[in-house]
Amino acid sequence: MKRKRIPQTTIARLPLYLRYLLKLARKGLRIISSYELAEHVGTNAAQLRKDLSYLGEFGTRGVGYDVAELIRQISKCLGLTKEWKIAIVGMGKLGPALLGYKGFEQEGFKIVAIFDKNPKKIGKKMGNLVVSDVTNLKEVIEKVGGVDIGIITTPASVAQKVANQLIDAGVRAILNFAPVTLGVPSNVVLRQVDLTTELQILSFHLT
Amino acid sequence: MKRKRIPQTTIARLPLYLRYLLKLARKGLRIISSYELAEHVGTNAAQLRKDLSYLGEFGTRGVGYDVAELIRQISKCLGLTKEWKIAIVGMGKLGPALLGYKGFEQEGFKIVAIFDKNPKKIGKKMGNLVVSDVTNLKEVIEKVGGVDIGIITTPASVAQKVANQLIDAGVRAILNFAPVTLGVPSNVVLRQVDLTTELQILSFHLT
DNA sequence: CTATGTGAAGAACTTCACAGCT
DNA sequence: AGCTGTGAAGTTCTTCACATAG
Incomplete structure (x- = not known):
């Protein structure tokens, strides 16, 4: 996809995704679908996939998203790699x-x-x-x-x-x-x- | 105008308008233009007029808005007349x-x-x-x-x-x-x- | 002449629906 | 078969620009 500016609304949702992903990681879960993740942050699967698509293509079709990878990418996007x-x-x-x-x-x-x-x-x-x-x-x-x-x-x-x-x-x-x-x-x-x-x-x- | 549903974004701005209007009222100001009010709440005059138009027509063309009247109308809309x-x-x-x-x-x-x-x-x-x-x-x-x-x-x-x-x-x-x-x-x-x-x-x- | 009120145009965001991978 | 990625359609919000009223 041609990379476009990330919408404000997407930026506001990324922290919510990140928070739930960290919870999953602590529980040891490695893969999550857009449906399940979306459900837990109060949005829908299409919205979530669209949001993530602004950062890149991290999912695996037929499978879902790698939790650790998503955490890494969202953290990077939000600038959370530095203190x-x-x-x-x-x-x-x-x-x-x-x-x-x-x-x-x-x-x-x-x-x-x-x-x-x-x-x-x-x-x-x-x-x-x-x-x-x-x-x-x-x-x-x-x-x-x-x-x-x-x-x-x-x-x-x-x-x-x-x-x-x-x-x-x-x-x-x-x-x-x-x-x-x-x-x-x-x-x-x-x-x-x-x-x-x-x-x-x-x-x-x-x- | 045919009265439509008030947008979420408008509702979120009404409290900001109200707060500045109360400040004006305390200072004794009676009339304010959309330009000045908008400036003080960090938006623009067109936005403000559109927002207020959802509640009714309270302004006077060529003059501006009556501060006390606007306070009354916004308070009413937000349900601030009861405790x-x-x-x-x-x-x-x-x-x-x-x-x-x-x-x-x-x-x-x-x-x-x-x-x-x-x-x-x-x-x-x-x-x-x-x-x-x-x-x-x-x-x-x-x-x-x-x-x-x-x-x-x-x-x-x-x-x-x-x-x-x-x-x-x-x-x-x-x-x-x-x-x-x-x-x-x-x-x-x-x-x-x-x-x-x-x-x-x-x-x-x-x- | 000044400032509001508002259709219409434009921009931003969301949802749909399906092509594309695995 | 299952789930992602995304153009396109649909919706909501913002800005424009001008008719309208004082």
């Missing part, structure tokens, strides 16, 4: 919860710096990191050798300012939990996780 | 963080029950609620007069079981934070918030 360095800004309630989440490190995301602006929190140890003053964000990030992804868990009122600081410190990807729409230059990737929005969407469907 | 009752299952790290989040109550989402299975946590007071045993989920939910939305913040391994319990207790909408794809009957609405997935999507774009 990404993360900074979290905002050590209120959500920040420490994310810091304590074991899942990240397992998947190759390493938190290397945490920030807050509250003097009572600065210098405090959390996990195995010490909270830095957000005022020194750029210097601290330089000292740890740069950060790939910035997670914003501050109040909405300061989120844009923090985003600007992160970008100024060379961060190229931002995951924002603050309930505000951020503006970033086109060379920076932004994802928004918005709890109130999620609840409001549920509310719509309940109505 | 929704929420239960959180899983009082590990994320659960308490969500419980402490002030944003929910402000927007009409009231947390009325919290659950865990750890005996050390059951009976403990958190916020102004007491942690109930997840084993009694159905009875507790009945006692508080029913719950509209269930939030799952348990480990992935028990998330499906918890989802089933919630559904059995009459919950019709679920917001799942556990890193696993849940299966629910078609009369139940499910939204997934998946932190690892978000990071992996960012990773893709960094690669």
Whole structure:
């Protein structure tokens, strides 16, 4: 097939495929069909095959997909072969919860710096990191050798300012939990996780 | 216009419009153009006008939209005129963080029950609620007069079981934070918030 | 003249259905 | 015979561009 740009929607599904494949691998399964895999991630076989076809041809007709091979290919596509360095800004309630989440490190995301602006929190140890003053964000990030992804868990009122600081410190990807729409230059990737929005969407469907 | 079904994508944007409109209202602004509103929520004017056109015709040509009226209409569409009752299952790290989040109550989402299975946590007071045993989920939910939305913040391994319990207790909408794809009957609405997935999507774009 | 509302065109995504390998 | 890979068809969403109203 002529290789085309991978659709956004496909990219969003790849992590789900990967997660289930890793589960299968742990159980010792070696082969899986598009039907079974699709079923477990809540999609259909045609969709799954189309998604995978954007990455290449990894299946065996009449048989199915090799679990280990698929894991390798999806990981490669998602850029999960290297370790990404993360900074979290905002050590209120959500920040420490994310810091304590074991899942990240397992998947190759390493938190290397945490920030807050509250003097009572600065210098405090959390996990195995010490909270830095957000005022020194750029210097601290330089000292740890740069950060790939910035997670914003501050109040909405300061989120844009923090985003600007992160970008100024060379961060190229931002995951924002603050309930505000951020503006970033086109060379920076932004994802928004918005709890109130999620609840409001549920509310719509309940109505 | 003949009123058609509102697209999913429009529904996902309405909360963003609403949030910015509320900010404007607080500042005392009464009129806003599609251009300015679109700019602040990261979309374009045509998109915004099309989105709003699904709800009705609220603008004034040559002038713009009345802020208060738009707030009223979007709130109505999203079903935000009543208070929704929420239960959180899983009082590990994320659960308490969500419980402490002030944003929910402000927007009409009231947390009325919290659950865990750890005996050390059951009976403990958190916020102004007491942690109930997840084993009694159905009875507790009945006692508080029913719950509209269930939030799952348990480990992935028990998330499906918890989802089933919630559904059995009459919950019709679920917001799942556990890193696993849940299966629910078609009369139940499910939204997934998946932190690892978000990071992996960012990773893709960094690669 | 300004800004909305909206058919129509265009782009993106999903599903179909079957050819192509094993 | 069984399951993948994929053009083509179908659907949904976005953008255009202009008629319409104030």
